[in-house]
Amino acid sequence: MTYRRLKHSSRNLVDQLSNLKFFNSSRSSISAGLQSRSIQTFELVKEDVCYHKHIVSRHICFLKGSGIGIPASLRGVQSNAFRIHSRNLASVATVPSRNPSFAMISCDDISYFKKILGEKGVVQEELKLDDANTDWMRKYKGSSKLMLQPRSTHEVSEILNYCNSRCLAVVPQGGNTGLVGGSVPVHDEVIISVSSMNNIISFDKVSGILVCEAGCILENLITFLDNEGYIMPLDLGAKGSCQIGGNVSTNAGGLRLIRYGSLHGSVLGLEVVLANGTVLDMLGTLRKDNTGYDLKHLFIGSEGSLGIVTKVSILTPPKLSSVNLAFLACEDYVSCQKLLSEAKRKLGEILSAFEFLDVSAMDLVLKHLDGIRDPLPSSKHNFYIVIETTGSMESHDKEKLEAFLLSSMESGLLTDGVIAQDINQASSFWRIREGIPEALMKAGAVYKYDLSLPPEKMYDVVDEMRERLGTAANVVAYGHLGDGNLHLNISAREYDDSILSQIEPFVYEWTSKQRGSISAEHGLGLMKANKIHYSKSAETVQLMGAMKKLLDPNGILNPYKVLPTSISQSGVN
Numbered sequence: 230m231t232y233r234r235l236k237h238s239s240r241n242l243v244d245q246l247s248n249l250k251f252f253n254s255s256r257s258s259i260s261a262g263l264q265s266r267s268i269q270t271f272e273l274v275k276e277d278v279c280y281h282k283h284i285v286s287r288h289i290c291f292l293k294g295s296g297i298g299i300p301a302s303l304r305g306v307q308s309n310a311f312r313i314h315s316r317n318l319a320s321v322a323t324v325p326s327r328n329p330s331f332a333m334i335s336c337d338d339i340s341y342f343k344k345i346l347g348e349k350g351v352v353q354e355e356l357k358l359d360d361a362n363t364d365w366m367r368k369y370k371g372s373s374k375l376m377l378q379p380r381s382t383h384e385v386s387e388i389l390n391y392c393n394s395r396c397l398a399v400v401p402q403g404g405n406t407g408l409v410g411g412s413v414p415v416h417d418e419v420i421i422s423v424s425s426m427n428n429i430i431s432f433d434k435v436s437g438i439l440v441c442e443a444g445c446i447l448e449n450l451i452t453f454l455d456n457e458g459y460i461m462p463l464d465l466g467a468k469g470s471c472q473i474g475g476n477v478s479t480n481a482g483g484l485r486l487i488r489y490g491s492l493h494g495s496v497l498g499l500e501v502v503l504a505n506g507t508v509l510d511m512l513g514t515l516r517k518d519n520t521g522y523d524l525k526h527l528f529i530g531s532e533g534s535l536g537i538v539t540k541v542s543i544l545t546p547p548k549l550s551s552v553n554l555a556f557l558a559c560e561d562y563v564s565c566q567k568l569l570s571e572a573k574r575k576l577g578e579i580l581s582a583f584e585f586l587d588v589s590a591m592d593l594v595l596k597h598l599d600g601i602r603d604p605l606p607s608s609k610h611n612f613y614i615v616i617e618t619t620g621s622m623e624s625h626d627k628e629k630l631e632a633f634l635l636s637s638m639e640s641g642l643l644t645d646g647v648i649a650q651d652i653n654q655a656s657s658f659w660r661i662r663e664g665i666p667e668a669l670m671k672a673g674a675v676y677k678y679d680l681s682l683p684p685e686k687m688y689d690v691v692d693e694m695r696e697r698l699g700t701a702a703n704v705v706a707y708g709h710l711g712d713g714n715l716h717l718n719i720s721a722r723e724y725d726d727s728i729l730s731q732i733e734p735f736v737y738e739w740t741s742k743q744r745g746s747i748s749a750e751h752g753l754g755l756m757k758a759n760k761i762h763y764s765k766s767a768e769t770v771q772l773m774g775a776m777k778k779l780l781d782p783n784g785i786l787n788p789y790k791v792l793p794t795s796i797s798q799s800g801v802n
């Protein structure tokens with residue numbers, strides 16, 4: 230690494246900045262960006278600039294290199310990285326007892342399924358079942374003896390119709406990357422995996438509307454759209470494994486929500502199969518359609534408890550040519566907050582991600598993930614921010630980002646920072662942010678909370694949690710600050726009831742007091758089915774129960790999840 234000392238006023242720094250090249254997200258130049266580059270850093274040293282009144286009082290470093298693009302695939306971890314085969318952590322999940330009204334699988338059932346799906350679509354091999362029974366965190370484990378792999382909506386309909394008539398419980402499964410124990414059986418539920426339903430049905434190059442089957446892996450859709458000059462409106466670290474049907478069913482948020490909004494906005498239509506096999510064709514491709522109740526919204530975020538999503542129609546934004554990424558440091562949480570409001574004001578329409586991680590998250594990534602380098606190695610910082618801008622005019626975007634960074638330095642909000650100058654740097658910055666869940670898994674047991682809170686209150690719960698736990702566990706915070714979404718993780722060597730009792734119900738009560746949500750984006754699954762009242766009123770939960778009963782009277786769809794069992798199982802015979 231080369232450092233060059235600069236003795237300049239802020240005017241000089243502006244000049245210096247305007248000479249820097251930004252990396253540019255042109256997907257056609259993906260392969261060009263793959264060679265590794267040495268990183269040059271320009272450092273503006275604090276003492277050198279202090280004598281000027283209105284110049285930067287802190288220093289910022291900029292990585293320098295040539296402008297090349299970043300492929301979606303390099304921003305995330307690949308599918309295999311999600312599978313942690315070597316660990317088996319004891320579960321701390323409280324398991325509700327099996328509902329005796331559900332039937333047990335019989336030989337006749339297996340024969341029936343084989344008739345519909347053929348031998349290949351009926352999975353009974355132990356190894357495959359072991360994978361499908363275990364969640365990504367290896368915290369929840371079911372004991373299903375059967376996984377069905379339909380290849381069409383018609384097959385899904387036939388399976389569900391049969392399961393409903395036999396009162397066989399089922400769990401819909403996508404990429405099995407869910408983090409709340411929703412995607413795996415609790416007992417012996419039949420796993421219905423839509424992985425084989427992975428065709429792209431149509432793409433309209435003018436409107437950007439994509440219609441595809443639910444089993445399409447998010448990353449494959451990203452790659453497909455890239456060739457068409459479009460992007461997916463959502464992006465998350467699990468993109469290599471998660472499926473669009475799973476994304477819709479969890480209403481996944483991710484890294485781009487700040488720019489493109491939630492799936493309630495971008496999903497235009499769905500095809501869903503109800504518990505009794507009825508196929509609901511709501512697969513519209515219209516931006517506007519006010520004919521009656523918009524029922525697709527019921528299924529977005531319903532975590533497989535109301536129906537199986539088989540097809541999705543989604544509005545995709547055009548791929549823009551100029552993408553910039555900055556990795557920045559702040560000394561305190563208040564500065565992170567102020568930086569966010571400044572970024573919204575000053576970057577405006579080009580802001581496409583605003584993510585944060587605290588020093589504990591950074592330390593964890595540096596310790597547990599291979600090949601990770603601290604982009605700001607000169608000193609430790611309390612908070613790190615990843616800001617992405619996406620726009621259509623390179624010079625304009627660059628000017629905006631530079632002006633924003635300069636004013637943030639001058640006002641003392643930023644203490645350090647780097648701007649990625651090529652695809653490798655950009656992907657290494659994303660790897661730090663997106664690698665945190667994987668690093669946490671490598672560190673041992675994880676108690677994972679996903680809270681929506683007013684941004685000004687967000688870090689208070691982290692501080693309070695640290696105080697409560699002392700040295701018993703490592704409290705790690707990161708998340709989608711731009712969306713008011715905190716990922717509060719407590720990392721310990723192993724699961725321990727005494728640690729859990731320090732965390733819960735405190736974390737839920739605290740969130741409820743702030744009128745926050747105990748699940749911002751991961752859903753309730755099994756983990757929080759009985760905690761819904763912390764975020765929803767009794768009347769609301771009752772109405773949810775009534776809807777569940779209407780759509781799934783036998784309660785066969787993903788039982789024990791989402792709603793408290795007292796509600797979802799009442800009246801089930």
Ligand code: FAD
Nearest residue numbers: 403404405406407411412472474475476481482483533538
């Ligand atoms: P699964 O895990 O298989 O299932 C999730 C739920 O949806 C289950 O309740 C299941 O029953 C149901 N389901 C799945 N497919 C269907 C279907 N076709 N029809 C009906 N129900 C179905 N989440 C975020 O929101 N933002 C993030 O940034 C994010 N980052 C992550 C990073 C990592 C490393 C990991 C491991 C997870 C992350 N997640 C994130 C959580 C997870 O990836 C998302 O919830 C994702 O949307 C789940 O998709 P999936 O296909 O894996 O679904």
Ligand code: MLT
Nearest residue numbers: 466663665666679708716
């Ligand atoms: C993330 O933002 O990294 C995901 O939601 C996963 C997590 O919370 O660990």
Ligand code: ZN
Nearest residue numbers: 483709716750
């Ligand atoms: Zn997240």
